[in-house]
Amino acid sequence: MATDPLQSIKLRFGIIGRSEPLNRALYTASKVAPTDLTVLINGESGVGKEVFSKIIHHLSPRKHEDLIAINCGAIPEGTINSELFGHEKGAFTGATSDRKGYFETTNGGTIFLDEIGEMPLETQSYLLRVLESGEFIRVGSSKVQKTDVRIIAATNVNLEEFIKKGKFREDLYYRLNTVPIKVPALHERREDIYMLFRRFALDFGEKYNTKAISIDADARLIIENYRWPGNVRELKNIVEQLSVLAETREVDALALLDISPHLNFRNLPSIAERDNKQSGGLGDNYEREILYKLLFDMRNDMTDMKKLIFEMIRMNNLNVPEKIRTHSTKASNSITDIMNYPSVNLDNMLDDVDSSQYNQIYDQESSKPIFITKDDYDESEIMEEDLSLENMEKDMIGKALKKYNGRRKDAAEELGISERTLYRKIKQYELE
Secondary structure, three states: OOOOHHHHHHHHHOOOOOOHHHHHHHHHHHHHOOOOOOEEEEOOOOOOHHHHHHHHHHOOOOOOOOEEEEEOOOOOOOOHHHHHHOEOOOOOOOOOOOEOOHHHHOOOOEEEEEOHHHOOHHHHHHHHHHHHHOEEEOEOOOOEEEOOOEEEEEEOOOHHHHHHOOOOOHHHHHHHOOEEEEOOOHHHOHHHHHHHHHHHHHHHHHHOOOOOOEEOHHHHHHHHHOOOOOHHHHHHHHHHHHHHHOOOOEEOHHHHHHHOHHHHOOOOOOOOOOOHHHHOOOOHHHHHHHHHHHHHHHHHHHHHHHHHHHHHHHHOOEEOOHHHHHHHHHOOOOHHHHHHOHHHHHHHHHHOOOHHHHHHOEEOOOOOEOOOOHHHHHHHHHOHHHHOHHHHHHHHHHHHHHHOOOOHHHHHHHHOOOHHHHHHHHHHOOOO
């Protein structure tokens, strides 16, 4: 029976997982390995980019030669040229003897340049020459030397963005990116998380001479839905913590979160959860209660704004569009009706009017448009105490009496109330 080549690679290099993005990356690595093409491996920190460099090297004709991994971000800028290309005695302070660089000692093998985006621009130009012609020069020397080295580079940053910022050479990027390999992040292969957990649990059980830990269904759900910014490396650290700190070998969700509470964090825009003591165990009901309260407050604010707008229209003796006039006529257009039916009439008036109609309010005498601005609203908010219904009614009755020089019959007609009601209000508000 034929063996799956990808499965053979996984077994040989200890790779756990069956997700499609992982299989695609492994397939590309296996196909490019027999060639001498330059490879650029992209992936977040902790996804295992160095493992892919080993796969490519050990499946290539160079497998019997050296593979050297170099972290470009860990070597100081002043010494990286010497580390890579070597130097002559006396080339700089401290250079007491000749030294061979990695491109000279690894001739015939493979160099893995990790975090290539951190390489200084000057060193990038030297590397470009090696890629194009296989030539390099030691620091402090004028002699050109040849090398036969395959380069595999890796990065966890967007090199195209670095090019735009002038931090990375565009020509070098295209020479390195001959064959790109995208190593998926752990959150992109969630079906592999539990498999990796079990493998690490067995490894640490053997390491610490204890029974391997296991997790229940709820704990499994937590680890499979966590973002894992540190990827496989972070998962491995969590399993090691549990292997050492867990009270029992079977870890439930509470024990998991007790040791690693950050696993319950989500990068989602949601209302923060409270613990059981604070929320009284309400859970989703508590969040729903907060949402209902927010919507109720918004509704109240909208109702107050409607009242404010129409009272300003009435108090300033403004004309309104026909649709609003129709509704206000049905409502008797009186202060008494507004007090008795504030929500129904005002809601109906505004619901049938789109925002553009508010620009059609005109002053009766000048026929010029009058706009209600934010300043008008802010000023009214400052006078919030004077906008109570009782004060508004008192003010309107006072204006009506003043308009008709104390003639109560005319004032009552103007207000749309009976004379008897007017007499009672005058006495109530001491307007005599």
